[in-house]
Amino acid sequence: SAVISQKPSRDICQRGTSLTIQCQVDSQVTMMFWYRQQPGQSLTLIATANQGSEATYESGFVIDKFPISRPNLTFSTLTVSNMSPEDSSIYLCSVRRGRETQYFGPGTRLLVL
Amino acid sequence: QKEVEQNSGPLSVPEGAIASLNCTYSDRGSQSFFWYRQYSGKSPELIMSIYSNGDKEDGRFTAQLNKASQYVSLLIRDSQPSDSATYLCAVKEGNTPLVFGKGTRLSVIA
Numbered sequence: 088s089a090v091i092s093q094k095p096s097r098d099i100c101q102r103g104t105s106l107t108i109q110c111q112v113d114s115q116v117t118m119m120f121w122y123r124q125q126p127g128q129s130l131t132l133i134a135t136a137n138q139g140s141e142a143t144y145e146s147g148f149v150i151d152k153f154p155i156s157r158p159n160l161t162f163s164t165l166t167v168s169n170m171s172p173e174d175s176s177i178y179l180c181s182v183r184r185g186r187e188t189q190y191f192g193p194g195t196r197l198l199v200l
Numbered sequence: 201q202k203e204v205e206q207n208s209g210p211l212s213v214p215e216g217a218i219a220s221l222n223c224t225y226s227d228r229g230s231q232s233f234f235w236y237r238q239y240s241g242k243s244p245e246l247i248m249s250i251y252s253n254g255d256k257e258d259g260r261f262t263a264q265l266n267k268a269s270q271y272v273s274l275l276i277r278d279s280q281p282s283d284s285a286t287y288l289c290a291v292k293e294g295n296t297p298l299v300f301g302k303g304t305r306l307s308v309i310a
Contacts, residue, residue, distance in 0.1 A: 181298075189234070
């Protein structure tokens with residue numbers, strides 16, 4: 088398994104501001120992902136965080152709104168920019184070691200007022 | 201568009217019974233299949249993975265895969281109230297990201 092931590096665990100933000108979420112893994116992983124889970128919904132993949140290069144975004148998500156960094160094999164950040172109430176959600180970091188098993192961090196609960 | 205379909209539930213079963221959760225997927229190229237459990241307010245937790253046709257057992261959990269029918273299921277024997285959660289089915293092909301279903305909410309009644 089993998090031990091994954093996320094900061095902050097929760098936050099309340101004003102619209103128009105930005106929040107950066109950090110994801111730290113206890114050891115090197117091959118792939119890191121960022122998901123969003125809106126209330127009562129399943130998981131939606133935002134992007135794959137690529138080490139040393141630009142993230143790969145899914146349809147409906149753009150770099151200007153959700154810039155992502157991955158400077159090394161154990162750390163990544165997701166920024167939610169120019170927030171609106173529609174961005175209120177749980178944001179989850181997920182990692183894959185090898186080709187198969189994928190684990191999730193504890194999540195960051197974001198409320199935008 | 202890859203799709204994973206699950207009955208949203210809720211699925212209610214009495215304590216001690218077998219809970220049967222089902223999932224179908226659209227992409228015939230899918231190679232890896234996973235079941236995650238998510239308690240309310242918590243992140244998903246991996247409980248089973250299966251890669252080949254047939255059954256795979258782990259304690260009270262059995263995953264079943266039928267690639268010809270594009271169908272994967274999870275059986276929970278001797279269901280306990282602590283099994284009450286949302287169960288998410290996820291599939292992937294090769295090294296692509298997981299595609300999740302919407303989840304089935306299971307309620308085990310004491």
